[in-house]
Amino acid sequence: MTFNSSDSFEVLPGVAVLETVDRILLLNLNDREAAQTPVVLQNESNEIWKLVAEGSDFKGILEVLAQEYSTTPRMIVSDVTALIRHLLTHGFIRRANA
Amino acid sequence: MLDQTTFRQDEAVSLAHALSAYVASANSLRALSIKGFTLEMYGLRSKRVHADADVWVHPDDFDDFVETMHLYGWEARFQRFTPRLIPNHSITLAHQNWPCDIDVHWFFPGCFAPADKVFDVFWRHTRKVSVNQVSHTVPDKTAAALIGLLHSARHPFDPSKQREANQICNEIMMDSAVRPELVQGLAAEVGATVAIQQFLGKMGINIAEEQLAEAVDLRRTWDAHTDMLESGTTAVWLRLIQQAPFRQKWRLIVKAAFPTHAEIETLKGRRVSRREARGYRRERFAVALKRLPHTVWNLLRYRGVSLKSTEVTHQTLGDNMLHRGTRR
Numbered sequence: 460m461t462f463n464s465s466d467s468f469e470v471l472p473g474v475a476v477l478e479t480v481d482r483i484l485l486l487n488l489n490d491r492e493a494a495q496t497p498v499v500l501q502n503e504s505n506e507i508w509k510l511v512a513e514g515s516d517f518k519g520i521l522e523v524l525a526q527e528y529s530t531t532p533r534m535i536v537s538d539v540t541a542l543i544r545h546l547l548t549h550g551f552i553r554r555a556n557a
Numbered sequence: 558m559l560d561q562t563t564f565r566q567d568e569a570v571s572l573a574h575a576l577s578a579y580v581a582s583a584n585s586l587r588a589l590s591i592k593g594f595t596l597e598m599y600g601l602r603s604k605r606v607h608a609d610a611d612v613w614v615h616p617d618d619f620d621d622f623v624e625t626m627h628l629y630g631w632e633a634r635f636q637r638f639t640p641r642l643i644p645n646h647s648i649t650l651a652h653q654n655w656p657c658d659i660d661v662h663w664f665f666p667g668c669f670a671p672a673d674k675v676f677d678v679f680w681r682h683t684r685k686v687s688v689n690q691v692s693h694t695v696p697d698k699t700a701a702a703l704i705g706l707l708h709s710a711r712h713p714f715d716p717s718k719q720r721e722a723n724q725i726c727n728e729i730m731m732d733s734a735v736r737p738e739l740v741q742g743l744a745a746e747v748g749a750t751v752a753i754q755q756f757l758g759k760m761g762i763n764i765a766e767e768q769l770a771e772a773v774d775l776r777r778t779w780d781a782h783t784d785m786l787e788s789g790t791t792a793v794w795l796r797l798i799q800q801a802p803f804r805q806k807w808r809l810i811v812k813a814a815f816p817t818h819a820e821i822e823t824l825k826g827r828r829v830s831r832r833e834a835r836g837y838r839r840e841r842f843a844v845a846l847k848r849l850p851h852t853v854w855n856l857l858r859y860r861g862v863s864l865k866s867t868e869v870t871h872q873t874l875g876d877n878m879l880h881r882g883t884r885r
Binding site: 470473474475476477479484486488491494495496497499 | 563564568571572575576579580628629630652654689690691
């Protein structure tokens with residue numbers, strides 16, 4: 460699963476999002492199995508989630524993160540892709556422009 | 558990047574409310590998120606970490622709610638049968654992955670009107686709030702204040718609970734939208750005037766003598782209930798033994814003093830050796846002995862109050878609910 464620069468995403472209804480000082484917890488209430496344990500996002504995954512939930516497109520997410528971590532979009536693209544893929548396949552988000 | 562292992566208690570309680578609210582809404586069940594969660598939301602109590610999430614479900618929807626939660630992996634915790642003056646008001650759900658419980662209430666102690674009527678009254682005093690991006694049904698501030706006062710009223714000898722009640726009273730008196738008269742009106746509708754009488758007094762509302770005279774039996778039941786909560790289960794066992802026909806007394810004494818090996822294992826949630834079970838019974842016996850003087854004093858004080866006295870006021874669900882916690 461790859462993403463285009465203009466791909467953006469939205470949080471699915473029925474996903475509980477708990478933001479604390481240092482991390483974000485996601486609980487997929489739509490799925491009884493998934494709702495057994497929340498997923499905890501920390502550090503950079505926390506940042507990625509915020510950008511995804513705000514509706515930033517894929518290119519925008521890479522650019523903001525690259526700037527924040529003083530690196531290039533190419534260096535982080537695989538990590539960002541992996542996390543977004545995980546969020547999509549586990550029913551936390553969907554493509555907004557699908 | 559992703560972590561599924563660390564899961565703190567404060568986070569768990571917050572998400573447990575979200576899960577309960579979602580389960581109720583998705584299945585058209587009437588459920589309210591109550592106590593700590595809403596008291597803090599309205600500034601009626603200072604923030605702190607809670608041990609569990611409290612949810613109040615309409616008595617008619619109670620079984621469906623518990624069964625649906627079971628599909629999400631939440632199981633009723635074993636509760637050993639103990640006699641009570643007022644039926645057990647909730648069951649506790651636990652999940653092996655979660656560091657918190659969910660207390661599911663079917664009525665609130667101190668409300669002496671029938672349980673379904675009480676819930677209907679509170680249901681009219683609700684609002685929707687979005688927390689963690691999930692819609693929750695919560696009591697409005699007046700109803701939340703009454704629930705907080707009722708919770709404190711159950712523990713009249715606990716200084717921390719009395720401080721909490723004072724905070725609620727002060728907040729009500731300072732808030733022009735939630736006047737003490739509104740709390741009094743709601744309490745009267747659900748038959749809770751007796752239970753929160755002392756707090757109404759602190760807010761400058763005195764109950765008419767005639768009204769107090771009419772509620773004298775409820776007053777005695779409530780006082781006996783709260784005193785016996787302080788004394789622990791020894792008091793209620795002794796009362797049950799006292800009230801039982803002569804032939805049944807010995808059977809009850811054995812049941813009270815010597816929980817079975819299986820009961821001890823279920824209470825502890827693991828296998829226990831015979832030696833450990835003996836130790837548990839010894840400890841239990843020592844606690845009972847320590848409480849005996851206070852317990853006997855209470856028994857003498859509340860001689861007229863029967864263990865069955867609340868069956869009339871809670872006839873909607875009665876003993877079925879009393880024993881609900883013993884199912885697994």
